[in-house]
Amino acid sequence: MRAYYFDNLPGDQRLPHDYVPSRPVSTETLASLNVRFWHIPVEGYEDAVDAVAKERGYKNRDTINVSKEGMGDIYEEKIRGFFEEHMHEDEEIRYILSGSGFFDVRETPSDAWIRVAVEPGDLLVLPAGIYHRFTLDEKDQIKALRLFQDEPKWIPHARGSATDANQHRLGYLREIGVGA
Numbered sequence: 001m002r003a004y005y006f007d008n009l010p011g012d013q014r015l016p017h018d019y020v021p022s023r024p025v026s027t028e029t030l031a032s033l034n035v036r037f038w039h040i041p042v043e044g045y046e047d048a049v050d051a052v053a054k055e056r057g058y059k060n061r062d063t064i065n066v067s068k069e070g071m072g073d074i075y076e077e078k079i080r081g082f083f084e085e086h087m088h089e090d091e092e093i094r095y096i097l098s099g100s101g102f103f104d105v106r107e108t109p110s111d112a113w114i115r116v117a118v119e120p121g122d123l124l125v126l127p128a129g130i131y132h133r134f135t136l137d138e139k140d141q142i143k144a145l146r147l148f149q150d151e152p153k154w155i156p157h158a159r160g161s162a163t164d165a166n167q168h169r170l171g172y173l174r175e176i177g178v179g180a
């Protein structure tokens with residue numbers, strides 16, 4: 001995993017969008033936003049991922065495979081959809097099995113985008129209520145475990161005034177010590 005500030009320049013979302021020189025973001029900064037990260041080598045990952053899942057109460061999981069090859073014509077539309085800024089009422093937990101991609105998370109209160117580049121072995125937990133988006137990179141392929149506590153609630157709540165007032169959004173702001 002590598003985290004850095006997104007350069008906000010127009011152009012293909014799949015490009016790195018790294019400032020020159022890069023503006024790295026520390027794991028402490030991510031932790032202050034309640035973004036958690038582990039690296040667990042894919043070779044023999046099961047026990048270590050199970051241990052994190054047990055500790056954090058992730059009872060269920062499935063596998064998602066997103067690739068240009070596998071999706072054909074709908075691929076471009078699909079990855080544009082993932083890139084719409086949104087939040088969820090539950091944590092978003094991903095363990096990368098193969099391929100790579102970028103999770104962009106909003107730093108609050110600066111409102112800057114932090115880009116988190118994930119690779120195989122990365123386990124990333126985005127807290128409920130954080131605004132984020134996802135894109136594949138130029139390799140156009142990622143396979144990941146999605147872990148969840150009970151029922152999967154993948155509903156994306158697009159950023160806007162209604163979502164800003166969502167209890168999970170407000171709860172997140174309280175947890176990170178921003179706002180009411």
Ligand SMILES: [Fe+2]
Nearest residue numbers: 088092132156
């Ligand atoms: Fe999401």
